[in-house]
Amino acid sequence: MSEVFEGYERQYCDLSANLSRKCSSTSHDINLEQKQQKISEIKAGLDDADVLIRKMDLEARSLQPSVKAMLLAKLREYKSDLNNLKKEFKRLTSPTADQAAREDLLNTGRADAHLASADQRERLAMSVERINESSDRIRESRRTILETEELGVSILQDLHQQRETLLNSHKKLHGIDDAIDKSKKVLTTMSRRITRNKWIIGAVIGALLLAIVIILFYKLSH
Template sequence: MDTSPTALFDSYEQDFQQFIEAIRVKLEGDAKEERGEQQQRSATLRQVEMELDEADEMVSQMDIEIQGIPQSVRAQYHTRLRAAKADLARYKKLAADVRGQLARSDLLSTASQPGNYPASDDPYGPSSDRTRLLAGTSILEDGTKRLQQSQRIALETEDQGAEILSNLRQQREQIENSRNTLYGADLAIDRASGTLKKMVRRMYQQRAVTAGIIIVLVLLIAVITWEKLS
């Protein structure tokens, strides 16, 4: 298992590219085909929207994982992240355009039918109000998704911030403990230095006393020898 700092980012990017490729095929194929059946195009568009949500989730995960990538290589991963965001925004816009075309096509097909009156399950009828309602609903859904995504990112950021603060608190405690240890070691060194100085003074004193005793003995021996010889 790859445990490098960029492994998760690469994995999320690969999943994102798979979703984008599937979205591209659908948007440039069935969903955009004017001759396709209305229900089939609607079903394809719903699949595209779900895959866009998944791709959006992958981009969010990439945005989180990039924070743990080393600074030496983070720039190129920022470039890849910006490219992924640009692709996601482009296909979101394309999906919105296809959704608008589908709504207009639905309105035109309804208006072209004879006796065009609102049905019991279609209370808005083929009017511009319905178009505005569909557009407003789409904008509201996009806003809700963005709000949910922002809330999720905010919660994840808050968790990361709390973890960072906890790590900083632990590091501060370790630094304080190390400082206290060094202070205690400094005191112990001072006491040891004082003890060594006392020992050195005593050693010199003992040497002086020993030298004095030796000198006295030599003098006594010399006096005794002189007396005997004289």
């Protein structure tokens, strides 16, 4: 999962919890000045929450499809939570006849709204937990894929080294073949020279014998 998204997510969860507490305490606040101050703080917090939601949306859409789908599902829960906070804020700032009407609203609808908000937050927590489990499985799958890729790279490197070894052996064998061919040529040349020398020696011996015969014949005839 994106570390940037996780950073925005932590900021939003802290901000959402803080806004929920402020909305709850503001609804019971009698002091008008303090209430207006808290309402201003809640409005600023809601603006910050909107900014964080947009940042998470942009970050999620920039990631890979498998991770993006998971983060967008989580983001929908946060958007729903933010809408509930905005509804609570709208009820706090809506004009009413008097303080008694506000107290009645607190004693009736607000209790139900608070329960509904708590129930939705519980569902949100369960959804986040399921999504986190999916994230863990995705991270484990990515780790397995990376290990497989590393093993594949290692095997390819070994094959490349073996190929280089075979090529070097082939070159050496080719060099040996060339040396053998050269040796054969040298031996053939030497054999031819030996044969030629034999003929020359035979011719010389024959000439000497012929000369001796002629000399003997000449001496015997005289």
